[in-house]
Amino acid sequence: MGKTRSSIIYLLLLFCCTPVFAQNITINGTVTEASTSEPLPGVAIRVEGTTTGTITDIDGQFSLSAPADANLAFSYIGYATKVIAVKNQTVINVSLDEDTQDLDEVIVVGISLKKSDLTGAVGSVSSKVLEEKPVTNINQAIQGRVAGVLITNAAKPGDDSNIKIRGINTINGATDPIYVVDGLVMDNFGGGFNSVNLNDVASIEILKDASATALYGSRAANGVVLITTKKGKKGEGRVNYDGWVGVRTYANMPEKMNSRQLFDLRRDAAINSYKAIYPDATQTDLDAFIQNRVMTAYNPASGGGGFVFGQYELDAYNNPNFKDYDWLDEVTRNGVEQNHAVSFTGGSESGSFYLSFGYSNQEGMVKKLSDEKYSGRINADYNVKSWLKVGTNTSYVRSQSEIFSDDDVYDKARGANPMLPISDALTLNYGDFYDQNYFNPLNTLKIDNNRTRNRVISSNFLNINPMEGLNFRTTFSINYLEEARFRYVPNDIQQAIRYAHNGEAAHTRDQRMMWQWDNTLSYDKTFGFHRINASIGTSSSNISRNYTEVTARGFDNNIFTYHN
Structure with a gap:
């Protein structure tokens, strides 16, 4: 009887308490934009842990029934999500801050568009993903990150990678995509696209089809690679440093024949050739040929011997302790790479800034190949009035590179005779045969071929x-490149003899100025569950170029190189 009475009392208490847990209150409020205090229509408000929710109306107001101890999550595209505890409050007003790092939600293509407004495929790479690889340029960073995008890395420091979006779309025309950096349309002439400091990139969007041609026309038939650089955030100022040092080396080298194997191959080839020419030759004839013509070097005085091997090769073959000469080792090295970047960010209700400085240096695995780069960037914006905003995204990059005009050094060294002593002879030989086009790679390294680039990219906007x-935005951008190349071929190497110029100096200067002026007028309004979005814009651009090349030949000495 006692147990039954206890159960009845417990059930009565449970029924009495149930209405207390299920009690809801009505919450009203307004959601505004933190920096301008303007109402935000269409903000999603959800009771955490449930499917209950609503959105704000045209005036940013909302009304919602929720438990008194619930948490409300306020979210809006382009703004940081905010969670507020109800705590029996019946009025909750919320202000949302712009999330300048949340660039997966909003994409800028000439004008501000949402991803949902794009009609084609968009591949995105965030700054966190870009920082995972120890590389120094953008194309290397996005390699293997986006489906349908093929990137072929540059073989030498200072060269540009090759990028293809969804294959090759034309046989005769250009196959490269266009690049858009903070609204500025640019190509990769003079390493323009890859001159952007990787540490300054906030996100990369790759437009693969209809969304690419919608705003850029037929020139975007091969796709668009869109870059958005980092911006400052409101709050306490921050200082950030990122750096790494690495070494690049050959992972796998193809196997080559050693001196003895190569010697045997050439001897057997000479014997087979003799047998083919003289099929009726006796063994005595063959032994005499081997002894007098194959295993004996040519003697200019007597005219005896043969041309199959030189005396230095016969000496190497007959020396049991002989070690191969490694010509490739003489022209290669382990390439040291390093990248350092420091940035300063800050902001307030009135504006924000992002300031950065970068340094990178990449040594090639072939000697006398390198690329050294210095960069600086300032991204700033300021709210002059509640209805007027101005800003700039400006960068400066200087690069100094040692380059080759061809791959003679590596190719010639890899195919060099392992029995030929390493020296500064004019050519590389097999036997005593002289090939005037088989340049000595050690001498080729004496050729100076230096390149300097200075580039300024600046995008400046006014937003009303x-x-x-209703939003009006005008943007004026420039992309200025100044490039200088200096090349000197000494007068005492085979190239100077082969091409009969007795030393050659060349100096080229290339200046390229591109400006772009964009004006857009857009209207975006939400009425309840309906949204009206319209835009109209104009864009004009101009490219001018000034190129000068001077070449001089015939030098008595090599003291001043291209400064002659």
């Missing part, structure tokens, strides 16, 4: 909001 939903 004369009324709610």
